[in-house]
Amino acid sequence: MIDYGTNGPVAALALPEALINKTPRSRDSELERRIRLRFAQSNLPALRRLDVASDDDQVILSGQVATFYERQLAISLSRHVAGVIYVIDNITVQ
Numbered sequence: 001m002i003d004y005g006t007n008g009p010v011a012a013l014a015l016p017e018a019l020i021n022k023t024p025r026s027r028d029s030e031l032e033r034r035i036r037l038r039f040a041q042s043n044l045p046a047l048r049r050l051d052v053a054s055d056d057d058q059v060i061l062s063g064q065v066a067t068f069y070e071r072q073l074a075i076s077l078s079r080h081v082a083g084v085i086y087v088i089d090n091i092t093v094q
Contacts, residue, residue, distance in 0.1 A: 028054040038077045057085035
């Protein structure tokens, strides 16, 4: 499609419908869903009980785990999800 506005012809970008309807909150929800899925696929029930929140490329993990290993695994699994740049660790070890 070409827009013949006041500045002459300009080609309009044809964006896929999925990108047009993606609000920042829906992208955050998708990121949280993918992290929760990773936690669910682990064989550690403690990871499934963690709270996951996100804001753009930043993920906030909070809750309690029994061991330092579980804490580190939660952080590592989160970091390896596409779209995650920063992981804020608010996880406490009991």
